[in-house]
Amino acid sequence: MTTEPTQLQPFVESFDPARSGLPGAGLGWLKALRKTGIERFEALGLPTPKLEAWKYTRLKPLEDTRYQPVTDEDGMAALNTVPSLLPDPGGRPRLVFVNGWMRPNFWIVGDLPDGVHLESLHDVLETRPDWIRERLGTLAGEDDSSLVQLNTAMMDTGFVLRVEDGVRVETPIEVIFVGGLTAHPVAYSPRNLIVLGKGAEATVVRYHVGLGAGAYFANSVTEIDVGPGALFRNYKVQAEALEATHIDTVRARVARDATYESFSLSIGGRLSRNEVSVRLEGEGAHCALNGAYLMRGSEHCDNTTQIDHLVPHTTSREVFKGVLDDESRAVFVGRIVVHKDAQKTDGYQLCKTLLLSTGAEIDVKPELEIYADDVKCSHGATTGQMDETALFYLRSRGVPEALARNLLVQSFIGEVLEEISDEDVRRAITDQVVHWLPAACYLAEEWRAE
């Protein structure tokens, strides 16, 4: 425990609630919120594997790297083309952040229907301070994790999406976070807020992509409030740079008859942790929490999720699949809690991992905590290597080995990609998966020349 204060120092030292570049620097309540955040963070310290919730993940990069806040120069780093996940944005709404900095010149907010408000955190703090005051920190609050506290103290960027009652946004909104374009290690803390009114509908795709080789620590928090009968799709692709540490906390609340669907693809970053919790607060609420992780090298990826069934008649479905190569390591912790009297809960969870290499490691902890009797809950977890019989089957039909291996990885991951209900996004994410695979087609060429 004696080493902790020095680990916290860089963060605490660089904390200044009145820093001029911070959004809402002039708001007294926000200053107080930030101050509470840093105090709580200091009290809690950085998470260590001694905490049950961090048993399998050690924040090594935070122990041995000194991250600086982003400077103007970092934030304005040159960006020639925007690395969009979805093809040809056309009129598709799109926000772009570089090294945590807003880059409004790349933004497209054009085609949104009336009643949809997509703005930066800066702007909303300026234009609707009372509205946001009521909402910020309600889902990721004072008693949340230490990294949420750090984000609350440091939040320096982010977006706010507000969809009014009954308004539906057809096209996915893409939010791109570009990282890695700095010469020295930087830290930034995006804070996003998404509020869907009654019967509203929207889809957000967050694309966290590393372009340069610089080290960075991105500590995002997103609070999501899905109103009665609303439908929110939350997609995320994490293709961070080799030296990135990516912490992404999502806290969602789902009201009566509303649906929260999410998919998270992790394919890059030295260390990543996706910590998601969803509260099903109204009858008829449903959540689908899906994801895939494809890791190689010495990457470490942690998906820690919790679904709380708080009232009767709520359902959840969770499918995660992973492929681990080289010395990579992944963690999946999935907790389903059925609270007292939350009868007729239906919860399903599955986590499957394919180990491609001898050095890879997977740690899984699916967890059911159930305090109501009339429920149907199940989870399953498997780990194993590639099915040799299937491999032989493909090869015996003439498919070259490298391609056959790719096909089987695709087959394995494909099942979970089916869970993505938005077709454009599914296609884009499938492409990411295919790109992650070794270049088998070239191998096939070589093979032909033989």
Add this chain to the structure above:
Amino acid sequence: MLEIKNLHVSVEGKAILKGIDLSVQPGEIHAIMGPNGSGKSTLSHVIAGRDGYEITGGRIIYQGEDLTGLAPEIRAAKGIFLAFQYPVEIPGVANTTFLKEALNAIRRYHGEDELDAMQFVKMMREKAKELGIPEDMLKRAVNVGFSGGEKKRNEILQMAILNPRLAILDETDSGLDIDAMKIVAEGVNNMRAPERSTLIITHYQRLLDYIIPDKVHVLAHGRIQRSGGKELALELEEKGYAEFGEAAA
């Protein structure tokens, strides 16, 4: 077409095949019969090049070439097709995609142009129709949720599309009702050609009522115990395998 000479094969140190000799000429259909566990599937796997089998002696010559050491996909490209006794389920990979990949890989091997999606789908539909395979089965993932009979028909469809030189059918008749068996037999008979050979592995003679073999071999104790014409199958049907020291299952 296929010359097997004194083939010895072990699995995990246990000798399974103990000196198989077999010679199949182009255009011929041979039936290999034998009790359960006699090594029939082992023989088919070894010809197709599956890992995990140790060839402790002998050789497999296919079209004048020793197959030893060749990868299964190369053997497939050279025209060897195995209809599996237990076809494998591959969730998430559509039948169509899979077959197109396979066919084009084989075409590439021979320096032929790949078929585009349109050409391929057209051909696949035709073949499927001939075999009475419904469209939706083509779109579904490979063998996933197929009944036993559907799986076997799917194997024959793949055979029809990949157009092999040497087809090996491992217990393709088991689990089929009489109508399905007729369809499978018709598929095989339609493919009968002077340059193609077929090995039919079975332990009932039923299928041989519909596909008339040129030769019948009895495999037991890891060796071909007897060879003969199609009448041998009938004899076996009557007497069982008792003569070879094992009961038919």
Add this chain to the structure above:
Amino acid sequence: MVASTNTAQQVKELAEEKYKYGFFTDIESETAPKGLNEDIVRFISAKKNEPEWLLKWRLKAFKYWLTMPEPRWSKVIHDPIDYQDAYYYSAPKSAADGPQSLDEIDPQLLETYEKLGIPLKEQERLSGVAVDAVFDSVSVATTFKAKLGEVGVIFCPISEALEVCPDLVKKYLGTVVPYTDNKHATLNSAVFTDGSFVYIPPGVRCPMELSTYFRINAANTGQFERTLIIADKGSYVSYLEGCTAPMRDEHQLHAAVVELITLDDAEIKYSTIQNWYPGDENGRGGIYNFVTKRGHCRGRNSKISWTQVETGAAITWKYPSCILQGDNSVGEFYSIAITNNYQQADTGTKMIHLGKNTTSRIISKGISAGRANQTYRGLVRISPKAEGARNFTQCDSLLIGDRCGAHTVPYIECKNKSAIVEHEATTSKISEDQLFYLRQRGIPPEEAVTLVVNGFCREVLQQLPMEFAVEAQKLVGISLEGSVG
């Protein structure tokens, strides 16, 4: 919710009349002074005439224990245990000098065991079962010793083993569960009294079932038995333990340690039918069952199989585990845990795969009723060298009534790509459809529940030695009879 009102009512009745082992035998006992300190440790060791090395080991454990915190990671909740408010040694005066021959046993003790359904007279026993009867802190009788001796099997109280085969005890004691393992196991190491010792010589298949019957009788007394079973090369033994205690308002501590060792090609099958007093319908009284059980498959091709039927105790905290070190070794854990009223159980297993081609299988069936809370907690660890390891886990929970809880906390750690690990878990309510179907065919509700629950537990019940399967099946029925109306 008509069903749950009925449930509460019936569960109440059940608690009042179903624990038929709740009687107390008024027998004159010799007891150590109350409390826990070094002198008590010396007292126990002296009582047992132990060698110096063992006393030293106990004292080391005691010193270490003083520094240890209570384990806090489990889900069980209880007031802090006042370790000074209990007796650590109590023995019937008539048995103070160790177990006598069967003819000399105090008739009062014989009668007690008779009442528990465990006649100690050999001619009345099930002929295939040898019994070691442990009463509070001492073994009062061991049957069929002579017959077992003929094939070289040693089956006796551990204190006697220290005289008969001290080298074996010294060689193996504490090698599977070290005295530093956890607070409860460390306490046991310091103050353990009797428990059974079994040694099966190479190549011997033990000719009968061995069993130990644990009875806590005296008030305010903890029971800390220690069991050590060694199956030498190529041997086999099936061992069964059963336990009961009188109904009392205060909690009593039972902190046992069981160590199993299998050498090459050996197999131990260890079954438990645990029916400690569970406390009353308000959660008053009952045994705290804090047990450390671990098996070590040291030899190649060896096997350890745990089967447990846990129906009693106010709190159960136990994780019978297997360290699969020998190549091709096999570990199994079959468990039924039934909690009712305010009972709590946090139980499961650890399968540690170290050797090549090691296999483990976990089947856990939890049934929770009343206001009980139950947790399955399991660990499957595949180490990098465990090439070809395989695990299958199936973990099902059944809930009866809307005030109980069922929790599943498995940990899966896989560091070898060639390993296959499969885990499945389900939690659901007892099926109304099944109950209705059975009732429609004329089966009364209570029997229908028993049938359904027995069906639910079937896979595990089948693992029990024949002689005990029927008893266990009845126990399952009794523990839940009438819990759905």
